[in-house]
Amino acid sequence: MSGTELRPATAPPVPARPKPVARKVRRTYWNEPEMGRWESVYLLEVIRGLFITGGVFLRNLGRYMIGRKGAVTTYYPEEMRPDYAAGNRGKHVLTQRPDGSPQCVACNMCATVCPARVIEIEAAYDPTDPAHPKSPARFEIDYSRCIFCGLCVEACPEDAIRMVKDVPDLPRADRHRMWLGKEELLAWQPARDVAKPYPPRGASPEDTR
Amino acid sequence: MMQDLLVHAVYIAYAFAVLLGMGTILTWVERKQGALMSDRIGANRAYVRLPFTDVRLVWIGLFHGIADGLKLMLKEDFRPASYDAFAYALAPWVVFTPVLLVFAVVPFGGALVPAELFAWWPALAAWFGERSYQLQIARLDAGLLIVFAFGGLTVIGAMLAGWSSSNKFSMLGALRAGSQMISYELVMGLTVLGLILIYGTVDLANIVREQSGLLLGWLPAWGVFLQPFAAVLFLTAAMAENRRTPFDLPEAESELIAGYFTEYSAMKMGLFMFAEFIEIAVIAAIFSTLFLGGYNLPYMHDGGFSLPGGTEIALAHGTVVVLQLLTFLAKVMFMSSFQILVRWSLPRFRYDQLLRFAWKFLFPIALANLVVTAIAVWALQGFQ
Numbered sequence: 001m002s003g004t005e006l007r008p009a010t011a012p013p014v015p016a017r018p019k020p021v022a023r024k025v026r027r028t029y030w031n032e033p034e035m036g037r038w039e040s041v042y043l044l045e046v047i048r049g050l051f052i053t054g055g056v057f058l059r060n061l062g063r064y065m066i067g068r069k070g071a072v073t074t075y076y077p078e079e080m081r082p083d084y085a086a087g088n089r090g091k092h093v094l095t096q097r098p099d100g101s102p103q104c105v106a107c108n109m110c111a112t113v114c115p116a117r118v119i120e121i122e123a124a125y126d127p128t129d130p131a132h133p134k135s136p137a138r139f140e141i142d143y144s145r146c147i148f149c150g151l152c153v154e155a156c157p158e159d160a161i162r163m164v165k166d167v168p169d170l171p172r173a174d175r176h177r178m179w180l181g182k183e184e185l186l187a188w189q190p191a192r193d194v195a196k197p198y199p200p201r202g203a204s205p206e207d208t209r
Numbered sequence: 210m211m212q213d214l215l216v217h218a219v220y221i222a223y224a225f226a227v228l229l230g231m232g233t234i235l236t237w238v239e240r241k242q243g244a245l246m247s248d249r250i251g252a253n254r255a256y257v258r259l260p261f262t263d264v265r266l267v268w269i270g271l272f273h274g275i276a277d278g279l280k281l282m283l284k285e286d287f288r289p290a291s292y293d294a295f296a297y298a299l300a301p302w303v304v305f306t307p308v309l310l311v312f313a314v315v316p317f318g319g320a321l322v323p324a325e326l327f328a329w330w331p332a333l334a335a336w337f338g339e340r341s342y343q344l345q346i347a348r349l350d351a352g353l354l355i356v357f358a359f360g361g362l363t364v365i366g367a368m369l370a371g372w373s374s375s376n377k378f379s380m381l382g383a384l385r386a387g388s389q390m391i392s393y394e395l396v397m398g399l400t401v402l403g404l405i406l407i408y409g410t411v412d413l414a415n416i417v418r419e420q421s422g423l424l425l426g427w428l429p430a431w432g433v434f435l436q437p438f439a440a441v442l443f444l445t446a447a448m449a450e451n452r453r454t455p456f457d458l459p460e461a462e463s464e465l466i467a468g469y470f471t472e473y474s475a476m477k478m479g480l481f482m483f484a485e486f487i488e489i490a491v492i493a494a495i496f497s498t499l500f501l502g503g504y505n506l507p508y509m510h511d512g513g514f515s516l517p518g519g520t521e522i523a524l525a526h527g528t529v530v531v532l533q534l535l536t537f538l539a540k541v542m543f544m545s546s547f548q549i550l551v552r553w554s555l556p557r558f559r560y561d562q563l564l565r566f567a568w569k570f571l572f573p574i575a576l577a578n579l580v581v582t583a584i585a586v587w588a589l590q591g592f593q
Contacts, residue, residue: 050551
């Protein structure tokens with residue numbers, strides 16, 4: 001492109017702009033509200049605004065004085081909101097076999113797929129149990145880095161890790177204490193889960209051995 | 210002689226305690242009141258742990274001021290490579306000191322007669338003798354003028370800080386501070402002239418004493434009833450002098466980082482902030498003195514109460530002194546709280562709006578107020 005002329009000489013001339021229609025009020029925004037006579041006296045509206053904000057202040061102060069909370073803030077972590085969204089899955093659980101041992105076979109699929117690399121598994125070998133020779137000796141999740149994406153649940157071939165409608169009670173002053181180990185993760189009892197019972201309906205006892 | 214020294218040393222200690230205490234407490238009030246006004250909780254995480262126990266005292270966030278102070282003390286005192294290091298070091302003090310000095314002429318109580326106060330200790334009462342003191346550090350005839358003289362000094366500090374920081378933002382902030390403070394000082398002076406016309410004096414103690422009278426037989430003769438427009442204008446101009454929202458153009462953080470104290474860190478920056486908070490209290494003190502009857506409750510004078518029905522309630526001298534001190538403190542706290550209410554309610558002006566507001570709105574009203582007051586005072590004196 002080496003054209004030096006942006007507009008060739010033969011182009012039609014630019015039509016003259018129509019004269020702007022004279023308006024009474026020059027508006028900056030399309031929906032700018034017009035000020036009334038009294039609103040344009042700045043001080044009166046200021047005083048009205050001060051009454052509003054002062055009223056909110058006194059209302060909240062009064063609530064604190066009679067022992068109620070005068071704020072919409074949730075005072076985390078002292079207060080936890082009960083109204084998490086229905087789809088919230090905030091905590092991992094390790095499902096168990098009926099004898100209480102974890103279903104996990106320490107295959108490291110979840111740790112491999114985890115984008116934040118928060119899962120650490122140390123496998124143990126038990127030669128006396130030919131059906132499940134591998135099991136986790138250590139299964140730890142670093143909640144300070146977990147992004148709750150749920151990929152570990154997707155990756156698990158044994159349905160050993162799930163995410164439940166809960167939040168881990170984890171506020172700590174120290175990020176190194178935000179790890180949950182196998183004991184905490186095994187606290188959930190899958191036999192009581194009505195929606196997804198274990199063993200699954202119609203399964204023979206051999207399947208779940 | 211020794212008695213005077215002792216009494217005034219006590220006054221100065223009291224003034225320092227009140228001002229520095231108010232400066233510290235107002236940082237807490239600012240946070241908490243702003244939080245309450247916007248349905249929040251406010252700063253409440255700093256705590257003092259009792260030694261050897263696990264008891265953590267939070268006290269609704271009162272310790273945040275101490276935490277701030279400690280942090281500012283311990284921070285690195287970063288200095289820019291300024292060509293004028295002396296002015297740079299001097300500027301915070303030029304801002305901070307006049308704010309404290311203004312309080313010297315503010316009467317924070319009525320007359321104090323030590324002999325009467327220490328009647329239970331005859332030796333001390335005899336040592337004080339017949340002396341009587343106004344509860345005021347410096348009883349100067351030019352009281353109100355001193356307020357304006359020292360109030361005008363802070364602009365020099367702001368200009369020094371902006372100039373010596375060798376930073377464009379500081380310079381712009383200083384220029385804004387200069388033009389803003391000079392504009393609003395004019396309005397402030399004009400509004401007060403009306404009061405001077407009415408009371409016929411600039412001595413603040415006399416102005417307060419005049420306000421313990423009555424209007425129409427029942428209304429306390431406070432300046433706010435005599436000069437309602439002047440009261441509003443004075444408060445507006447004083448808050449603009451203090452450079453706080455909505456008049457915080459010199460330190461508008463979205464435009465100028467921190468304005469003229471951008472290049473200051475640690476306790477030097479803390480001095481600027483502390484001066485601002487103390488000035489809230491000082492403005493509140495001057496406003497209560499000029500317009501809210503100073504240290505007196507309605508219908509109250511140095512001897513006790515005289516209610517509009519003709520009832521007289523005589524009070525002991527000690528009771529009156531304590532009541533006056535507490536009344537003054539309560540008024541100062543109320544007005545400080547009001548200033549913080551304004552600060553959390555109104556958005557910042559644009560710069561042209563700020564100056565137009567001063568010169569085209571406040572200034573003509575102040576002038577008109579002065580003219581009307583002058584004519585009224587002249588008429589009340591029978592057009593002599």
